[in-house]
Amino acid sequence: MDSFLKKSARLFKTIFYYQADTTDNIDNKWDKLPTVSEYIVQYPEHSDAANETIKCRFCSSSNIKFQPLMHSRDRREKHFCGACKRTLYKSFADV
Ligand SMILES: [Zn+2]
Incomplete structure (x- = not known):
């Protein structure tokens, strides 16, 4: 169970990593x-x-x-x- 959680956390991070440069994110950065x-x-x-x-x-x-x-x-x-x-x-x- 513990390792399942760790894997999930890693997957979660990976998803966020790949979303880091979505269009919305670029727009927000530009706005600022x-x-x-x-x-x-x-x-x-x-x-x-x-x-x-x-x-x-x-x-x-x-x-x-x-x-x-x-x-x-x-x-x-x-x-x-x-x-x-x-x-x-x-x-x-x-x-
Ligand atoms: Zn410079």
Whole structure:
């Protein structure tokens, strides 16, 4: 019985692991990201609004890249650091 419970727990974890990147989860993560202007307000030491330069708040790299969130026609874009690959903020594509 004890080992059955352990197996069940492991299976349960596996299921959650594979659900970790469902569409809902990606949406939620994106929702929680700051916008560009919020990022500048939150991390003024890593951005210069006057010069429109934004740096990574983790490694201070100015090599910021962006990509559509889910697919090429997704207007939601996530911006991430090209150096340390961490997601920094979000924006909407102008289409
Ligand atoms: Zn970085």
